[in-house]
Amino acid sequence: MNTRPPAVAGQFYSRSAATLKTQMDKWLKACQHGTPVRAIIVPHAGYMFSGNVAAEAYRYLLPEAERIRRVILIGPSHRYYFQGCAIPAADYFQTPLGQVKIDTQLVEKLKEIEDIEVSDQVHALEHCLEVQLPFLQSCLHDFTLLPLLTSNVSPTKVAKLIDTLWQGDDCLLVVSSDLSHFHSYAEAQRIDSQTCKMIDNYEPTLAPEQACGSTGINTLLLLAKQRGYTLTRKTLINSGDTDAGDKERVVGYVSYLVSEPQ
Numbered sequence: 001m002n003t004r005p006p007a008v009a010g011q012f013y014s015r016s017a018a019t020l021k022t023q024m025d026k027w028l029k030a031c032q033h034g035t036p037v038r039a040i041i042v043p044h045a046g047y048m049f050s051g052n053v054a055a056e057a058y059r060y061l062l063p064e065a066e067r068i069r070r071v072i073l074i075g076p077s078h079r080y081y082f083q084g085c086a087i088p089a090a091d092y093f094q095t096p097l098g099q100v101k102i103d104t105q106l107v108e109k110l111k112e113i114e115d116i117e118v119s120d121q122v123h124a125l126e127h128c129l130e131v132q133l134p135f136l137q138s139c140l141h142d143f144t145l146l147p148l149l150t151s152n153v154s155p156t157k158v159a160k161l162i163d164t165l166w167q168g169d170d171c172l173l174v175v176s177s178d179l180s181h182f183h184s185y186a187e188a189q190r191i192d193s194q195t196c197k198m199i200d201n202y203e204p205t206l207a208p209e210q211a212c213g214s215t216g217i218n219t220l221l222l223l224a225k226q227r228g229y230t231l232t233r234k235t236l237i238n239s240g241d242t243d244a245g246d247k248e249r250v251v252g253y254v255s256y257l258v259s260e261p262q
Contacts, residue, residue: 177213179252
């Protein structure tokens with residue numbers, strides 16, 4: 001059994017299962033949305049900076065825990081540059097809360113596709129997907145995971161790749177992305193506000209300078225518009241709004257729900 005161990009436990013979030021569970025219980029108060037949630041956009045910084053922003057979207061999954069059995073998790077590769085998307089060869093991802101089962105049957109099918117690279121190395125130290133796992137473990141019951149890291153690939157190609165995968169009612173798409181990086185507080189507010197207006201208007205042309213996970217967000221926007229899904233912004237802040245950050249060089253964070261129309 002090939003298991004990818006946690007790489008950023010103790011840095012981005014607690015390595016203690018008890019502490020992590022207490023934190024999740026505090027943040028994740030169940031909320032009803034009205035229509036099924038098909039996707040979320042959530043940040044991937046350390047929990048002290050953006051955990052509560054992510055929780056503002058994740059809490060809506062709690063009433064839908066029985067429905068969601070498959071999760072497609074997309075985020076940007078921070079350490080490696082490559083063509084296309086990377087999926088792991090691992091059978092499980094590990095966190096302090098336990099193991100998350102990889103959809104190995106789907107991995108076997110996808111690895112034959114031109115824009116897919118199978119690499120445990122690319123995934124080994126990447127934080128953007130890992131920090132989402134304790135939330136998913138706390139919100140859902142029994143699910144499999146397809147972790148996709150993007151690098152040099154167009155949103156159109158990624159949309160074509162996941163369109164058929166993200167069809168059934170039992171499948172959730174999670175896009176992991178922070179917003180602008182290392183501007184002053186006021187400048188970040190201006191940039192991030194404009195970025196969110198583009199998201200609200202389904203404009204799939206975000207640049208990495210606006211959102212580090214722009215490929216995943218643009219992919220989602222292409223498919224959401226095509227399917228008539230509704231976007232609901234939950235929280236928009238930056239690290240300067242937190243006790244852990246200053247206002248000189250900040251990072252922006254936003255959370256969105258993507259749901260079926262009412």
